[in-house]
Each structure stands twice: as structure tokens, then as C-alpha cells.
Amino acid sequence: MKTYRGRPQLGGLQHESKSLVKIISDTSGLAESISVKVRQLDLEQSRVQLAIKHVEDVQELKFCISGIQRAMEHLEYEDAARHMHKALGFDKRILEGSFAEISVPSASNPEYPTVMLANSKAKLLEIISTEFEGATQRQSEEDITRYFKLFPLLGEEQVGLDKYSQFVCAIVSGKAQASLAGPPKSPTFYADTLIRLFESVAVIIDQHQPVIEKFYGPGKMLRVIQRLQEESDTRSRKVLEAFEEEREIARKVAEIKAFREPKRTTLQSSGTIRSLTPQPGSSNMQQSSSIPEVIDPRELDINLNEMVLISQRAHLYNRFLESRAKSEVEQLKDDHAGEALLEKQKDLHNESGLLRVSGLSRKVEEVIDHYLAIEEFFLRRSVDRAMKIDEYDAGNQTSSCVDDVFYILKKTISRAVYTSNVDCLAAMINFIKNTLEMDYISGFQRNMASVFSNGDTRDARFQYMILLNNVNVSIDYLEKLTVEIEQECVSTIASLSEHSLAKAKVVLSGLTGSSSKFKRILNHGIEELYERTLKPRLRPLLQDSYKDIKYVVTDEEYAEQEALNSFVNRFMSGLDNLVDAFKSTLTDDNYNQVIANAVTTLTRTWEDIIFDTKFNKMGAIRFEKDLRAVGFYIVSLTSFPLREKLTRLNQMAMLLDLEELEDLYEIWGNNAGAITWRLTDGEVRRILRSRIDFHPEEVARLKL
Incomplete structure (x- = not known):
């Protein structure tokens, strides 16, 4: 019944829903x-705006072209x-567009805008x-x-940079030619x-870089730096060619090589050792020379100093160029066009933007x-001469x-x-090392081997000691x-990379090897002198010192020995x-080593004497005082530090000074305290048996 009454209401709702x-x-x-109309309107409006903009651009183009002609x-x-x-x-669409081709030309200028x-x-541009x-x-x-x-402004940056480069390169060229125009007056001309x-190149880069960056943008100085490098390469080669010609470098090197090849000549020793005897004005100058005087050494010295200066300045210049060029490259990498330019140059230029093969670098090499x-040659000749004019002046140690x-x-x-140049330094260090070992120290060795050929004389000893001093002072x-050279490396070639500086230190350490060889020769020589x-x-x-000396004494004998x-x-x-001559002649290090050897021998000999000597209590006290x-x-x-060498003797004196045998246990074994015993058990028993008042049987029964 309720469903029937709700049907008219549902029908009404359905009707209203359809209407809605x-x-x-x-x-x-x-x-x-x-919305469609609005979009059409917007499209039409944008087209109108584009048309207006196009018309304005064409009018502006026409104005620019007329402005160009009027300004020119x-x-x-x-x-x-x-x-x-x-x-x-x-x-480009405006420049080549039909509207511009119609609107821009005039009776006086009928050509298309492009x-x-x-x-x-x-x-x-012209x-x-x-x-x-x-x-x-x-x-x-x-x-x-x-x-x-x-x-x-004309879109011709490269043309402008090239012309500017020609301008600054002409400045560099003019200055270089003017410098070479006159005669070489100074030793470092x-x-x-x-x-x-x-x-001049560095000043140009410093002064002109702000101008180029202002008008051309960052990184554009690179092109000028590259042209300046090319120009400086050309000019520097001419300077170095003139240097080689004027200084006759090729001739000198050829003459040097002619004497150096085919085999290395060994320098002569400093001659007879008798030249080292303490006689004023004595000398071992020889008439012949193993290295001929073909070239004035003073002239070579001047040439070498100039070469060093050339290499050093070229290195600093290359470092400067690399630093400035690298800075420009970094700025170009931030720009797409600049990066493309660098890509085009990579065959000729390295990552720093400079020439991969520099004419200056090749010439400096x-x-x-x-x-x-x-x-x-200069080194060997100088060392050879120094060894030949070697002489001794009284009062000197070497x-x-x-x-x-x-x-x-x-x-x-x-x-x-x-x-x-680290490679140059390495080559010289190796040569110096060979010269020291083959020419210098070997001369001392030959003389040391022959000095005693006429017997153990006073002069022979003196000469041998001077040779030992030479080796010691050389070390x-x-x-x-x-x-000193390591410090010079740090201060002088600080512009080198950390890797190069580390390499320089490794190279210098090669001299340490020569020092070690010198020390071995010195130690052998001191041992030979001592022996x-x-x-x-x-x-x-020692035997003479112990003449009439005994350690089994009465109180009266003890008092007499005490007095005498x-x-x-x-x-x-x-x-x-015995040691006076050594002390007055040898260096401190050599003298100390001789005395150390002597004390070692003396203590061993003295120990043997004490082992064979008899003691009583008073004699033990006397020995301890001696x-x-x-x-x-x-x-x-x-x-x-020689006191350590007397340790065994001191321990022997301590044992000999015991009141009773049982007192040994107070200083032995666990009761030794700070004492480190250097005597063996057998040696302890032996020394105790030297006391005549200690019975051998009691000594044998000691528990050590």
C-alpha cells in the first residue's frame, strides 16, 4: 500500500532530473x-601582435640600414x-622575409636587406x-x-683579435730586433x-688583458696569448741562434766531445804524497795534464752562467704563459662556443691552450x-787542476x-x-757523483795505499793523517x-710543481751514496793507520807502566805507591x-775514532794483565784507584763516550774489592739492581781467584 502511494513522487523526481x-x-x-571563440580571438590577437612586431622589426631594420649608410x-x-x-x-626570417624585401629597399638602395x-x-669592416x-x-x-x-659589433671577433695580435706581436718583434741590433757588450748580453x-710579452698580457675582456668577453685573451707565444718562439730562437753563433758554442762542444770520446780519461792522482809534508810553499804541480787546455776556462765559466740564466728565465716565462693561458681556458669552458673553439684547437694546443710543441722549449733543450x-768538461778540468796544484800549508788540517x-x-x-730543469740537475748530480768517486776519492785511495811504501816514518804518518783529514772534511x-742545495732548490725553483721538487730531492739524495762510500774508505783508513x-x-x-808495580802489598808498600x-x-x-802527533794533526772526528780504537785495545790488554795478576785487599784498593x-x-x-769501554774493568775492580766472598750475592743475580754484568760466570770466578785471601775451593762453590 505504501509503495503504491510513492510512485507519483518518483515520477516527479525523474522528470526534474532530466530537466536539470x-x-x-x-x-x-x-x-x-x-571558449572556442575566446581562443580564436587570442590566436587572432597574437597574430596581430606578431604582425605588428614583424612590421616594427622591419621598420627598425630599415632604420638601422639607413643609419648605417648615414653614419658611414x-x-x-x-x-x-x-x-x-x-x-x-x-x-633570419625577418632579414630574408618577403615583407622586408618589399619594405626596406628604396630608390637609392634597391637591394634586398641581406x-x-x-x-x-x-x-x-674594411x-x-x-x-x-x-x-x-x-x-x-x-x-x-x-x-x-x-x-x-660586426660579429668579427676573430678578425679583431687577429689584428690586435698582429699589433702586439709587431711590438714584441720590434723590441727584439732592436735589442739584437747592437754588438754583444756584456757577458750575459x-x-x-x-x-x-x-x-715585453708579460707586460703586454698584463696591460691588454682588461681591454680585451671588456670588449670581447672573458677567455678571449687566449687567442692573443697564443699568437704572442708563436711570435716569442720565433724571436727567441733568433736570439738563441745568435748566442750560439757569437759564443761559438758548437765549436766548443765539438772540441770537448773530441777529447771526451771514445773513452773517458781518468784524472791523474794528486801526485806523490810527499807533496803533503808540512813545508811552506810545497806543491805537486805536474808539467803534463790529463785534460788539455784547449779552451779558456774563464770563457767557459761566462758561457755557462749565461746558459743557466737563459734556461731559468725561459722556465719562468713558460710558467707565466701557462698560468695566464690556463685561466683563459677555464673561462672559455663555461661558454658553449668557447668550448667548441678549444675542441678545434686541440691538435695544435695542449690542455692549457698553449702550443704542444714550443720552438722556444726545443731550443732551450x-x-x-x-x-x-x-x-x-769544466768540472773535470777544474777538479783535475785542483788535484794537481794540491799543496799543504803548515797549520792546516787538510x-x-x-x-x-x-x-x-x-x-x-x-x-x-x-x-x-730537474732533468739537467739529475744529470749533473750523477756526473758529480762519478767524478767524486772515480777522480777525487780514488786519488786519495791511491796515495793512502802507497804512503807507507818506504816504511813507517814520521813523514809517512803525517801524510797519511792529512789524507784521512781530507776524506773526513770531504764527508x-x-x-x-x-x-744547502736542497734549501736552494726550495727557494730558487719554488715555481716547480710539488712532484718536480720531490724529484729534485730524490736526485740530491744520490750524493748521500758518495758520502757513505767516503765513510767506508775513511773507516778503513783510520783502522789501517791505527793498526x-x-x-x-x-x-x-801497559807493560812498561806496570814495571815494578804489584797489587799484593803491605800497608807501607801501599803508602809508597800512593805517594809515587x-x-x-x-x-x-x-x-x-803516543797520541800527541795524532791530536795535533788529525781532525777531531778522526782523532776521536783513533782514541776509541786505542781504548778498545787498551782495555782488552789491561783485562788480560789483570786476569794474570794476584791481589790482596790493599792491592785491590790500589787497583781501583789506578x-x-x-x-x-x-x-x-x-x-x-768512552766510559762504557771501561765497564768490564770497573766490574773486575768491584769484585776484587769484596770483603768476603759471600758479599758477591749482594750485587749478583736478583740483587744486581742497576748493574748489568758484562763478565761471564767463568770470568767472575777467575778474577775472584786472583785474590790470594780467597780460597779457590770457596770460589768454586759459589752459586752463580
Whole structure:
């Protein structure tokens, strides 16, 4: 019944819903129709705006073209260039469009816009180029800048940069030619000329870079730097060719090589060792020479200094160019067009933007090759001469060759450092190392081997000691030289990369190998001197010092020995006489080593004597006093730490001074405390048996 009554209501709702749907549909259709009309209207409006813009652009193009012609007629090239820049900025569709081809031409200018612009641009470019060249000839900086800044407005940046490069290169060329016009008056004339060339390029880059960046944009200075490098390569080669010709470098190198090949000549030794005897004015100058005097060494020295200066300045110049060019390259990489330009240049230029193969670098490498040949000859000749005129002056510890040779070495290595060429330094260090080992130290070795050929005489000893001093001082000089040159490397060639500096230090460490060889020779020589001259006299010294001395004494005998102190006085007096000549002649290091060897022998010999000597309690006390006095004396002889060598003797005195055998346990084993026993168990028993009041059976029963 309820369902029946609700049917009329559902029917009404259905009718109303259909009506609402129809209204919404009609409204939607109307809205869509309006939207279409609006879009059409917007499209028409945008087309109208484009048309207006097109018309305005064509009118502006026409105005620019007329402005170009009018400005050129009135010689107002800046205005003409600005109009041209604006005209060239229009879209290609406008320039080549039919509307522009109809609207822009006039009775006086009937050509199409593109033709008119091309003709005007060509004419304006020609005029600006001519005016720029005229300004460069007049050296008018104002006009040069005036016309230089117009090339980018014409879209001809490369033309402008090339012309500007020609201008600055002409400046460099003119200065270089003027520098070479006069005769070479100074010893470093060509190096100075090269330096002025490099300085002129550096000044141009510094002064002109802001101008180019202002009008051409960042990174555009690279092109000018590249042209300047090419020009400086050309000019520097001419300077270096003139240097080689004027200084006759090729001839000198050829003569040097003729004497150096086919095999290396060994330098002569410094001659007979008798030249080192302490006689005023004595010399071992020989009439013959193993290295001929074909070239004045003073002239070679001058040439070498000039070569070093050339290499050093070329290195600094290349570093400067690399730094400035790399900065420009980094700026170009931020620009797509600049990156494309770099890609085109990569066959000729490296990642820094400079020439992959520099003419200057190649020529400087040739100079370095000549430098090495001459420096090696100069070094060997100088060392040879120093060894031949070697002489000894009374009061000195070494002969003259040591100071002479190391002065030469310091000069040679310093020059190699100043080249700023690590490979050159490495070559010189290797040659110096060979010269030191084959020519210098070998001369000392030959003389040391022959010095005692006529027996162990006073003069022979003296000569041998001077030779040992030469070796010892050479070691000191070599180590100091290595440190000084390392410091020079850091301060002088600080422009090198960290890798190159590290390589330089590794190269210099090669001298340490020579130092080690010198030390081995020195140690062997000191041992030979000691074994031959001092060691055979030490046992007799001790035996003579112990003459009439005994350690089994009564109280009266003890008092007598205490008063006379015979052993200590004889020993000190005897050893003083033995070592006096060593002390007055040898260097401190050599003397200390000889004394250290002597003390080693003395203590061993003394130990043997004590083992075979009998003691009572009073004698043990006497021995302890003698040992203490001798110990103080020995320690005073040298700065070496020699007290350690007396340890075994001191321990022997300690054992001999025991009151009772049982007292040993207070200083032995776990009760030893700070004492480190150097005597074996057997030696302890042996020394204790030396006490006549200690029964051997009791000594044997000791638990050690």
C-alpha cells in the first residue's frame, strides 16, 4: 500500500532530473562555444601582435640600414657599427622575409636587406681594419682602442683579435730586433735580450688583458696569448741562434766531445804524497795534464752562467704563459662556443691552450744539452787542476784540494739548480757523483795505499793523517752541500710543481751514496793507520807502566805507591807521547775514532794483565784507584763516550774489592739492581781467584 502511494513522487523526481541534465548540457555547450571563440580571438590577437612586431622589426631594420649608410657617409664609424650590430641581431626570417624585401629597399638602395647588410658590413669592416692599422702605425692608443672595440659589433671577433695580435706581436718583434741590433757588450748580453723579450710579452698580457675582456668577453685573451707565444718562439730562437753563433758554442762542444770520446780519461792522482809534508810553499804541480787546455776556462765559466740564466728565465716565462693561458681556458669552458673553439684547437694546443710543441722549449733543450757537455768538461778540468796544484800549508788540517774541489762542486750544482730543469740537475748530480768517486776519492785511495811504501816514518804518518783529514772534511762538506742545495732548490725553483721538487730531492739524495762510500774508505783508513802506527805500541805501554808495580802489598808498600802514583803517571805520560802527533794533526772526528780504537785495545790488554795478576785487599784498593784515575784521563782525551769501554774493568775492580766472598750475592743475580754484568760466570770466578785471601775451593762453590 505504501509503495503504491510513492510512485507519483518518483515520477516527479525523474522528470526534474532530466530537466536539470538538459540545462547543464546546454550550459556546457554554450561555455565550450564561448571558449572556442575566446581562443580564436587570442590566436587572432597574437597574430596581430606578431604582425605588428614583424612590421616594427622591419621598420627598425630599415632604420638601422639607413643609419648605417648615414653614419658611414658622415664617417661616424662607431654609430655605424652599433647599427650594424643591431641589424645583425634580427632573426633570419625577418632579414630574408618577403615583407622586408618589399619594405626596406628604396630608390637609392634597391637591394634586398641581406645584400645591403653584407655590402655595408664588408665595406665597414674594411674601413675599420684600415683605420685600426693606421692607428697602430701612428701608435695612437686612443684610436687603437676606438677601432679595436668595433670588430665584435660586426660579429668579427676573430678578425679583431687577429689584428690586435698582429699589433702586439709587431711590438714584441720590434723590441727584439732592436735589442739584437747592437754588438754583444756584456757577458750575459743574449740572456738579457731574451729576458727583455719575455718581459715585453708579460707586460703586454698584463696591460691588454682588461681591454680585451671588456670588449670581447672573458677567455678571449687566449687567442692573443697564443699568437704572442708563436711570435716569442720565433724571436727567441733568433736570439738563441745568435748566442750560439757569437759564443761559438758548437765549436766548443765539438772540441770537448773530441777529447771526451771514445773513452773517458781518468784524472791523474794528486801526485806523490810527499807533496803533503808540512813545508811552506810545497806543491805537486805536474808539467803534463790529463785534460788539455784547449779552451779558456774563464770563457767557459761566462758561457755557462749565461746558459743557466737563459734556461731559468725561459722556465719562468713558460710558467707565466701557462698560468695566464690556463685561466683563459677555464673561462672559455663555461661558454658553449668557447668550448667548441678549444675542441678545434686541440691538435695544435695542449690542455692549457698553449702550443704542444714550443720552438722556444726545443731550443732551450738544445742549450741545456750544450750546457751539460761544457759543465761536465769544466768540472773535470777544474777538479783535475785542483788535484794537481794540491799543496799543504803548515797549520792546516787538510790540503788545498779539498776546499778547491768543493768550491767547484758548490758552484756547479748551484748552476744546475738555477737552470730550473730537474732533468739537467739529475744529470749533473750523477756526473758529480762519478767524478767524486772515480777522480777525487780514488786519488786519495791511491796515495793512502802507497804512503807507507818506504816504511813507517814520521813523514809517512803525517801524510797519511792529512789524507784521512781530507776524506773526513770531504764527508762533512758533502753532507753540508746536500743540505744547502736542497734549501736552494726550495727557494730558487719554488715555481716547480710539488712532484718536480720531490724529484729534485730524490736526485740530491744520490750524493748521500758518495758520502757513505767516503765513510767506508775513511773507516778503513783510520783502522789501517791505527793498526800500523799505534796499536803495536799499546801493550808495551801497559807493560812498561806496570814495571815494578804489584797489587799484593803491605800497608807501607801501599803508602809508597800512593805517594809515587807510578803506574798512573807512566801510563798517562806514555799515552800522551803516543797520541800527541795524532791530536795535533788529525781532525777531531778522526782523532776521536783513533782514541776509541786505542781504548778498545787498551782495555782488552789491561783485562788480560789483570786476569794474570794476584791481589790482596790493599792491592785491590790500589787497583781501583789506578783504574779510576786512568778512567778520568781517558775520558778527557776525547768527546767520544768512552766510559762504557771501561765497564768490564770497573766490574773486575768491584769484585776484587769484596770483603768476603759471600758479599758477591749482594750485587749478583736478583740483587744486581742497576748493574748489568758484562763478565761471564767463568770470568767472575777467575778474577775472584786472583785474590790470594780467597780460597779457590770457596770460589768454586759459589752459586752463580
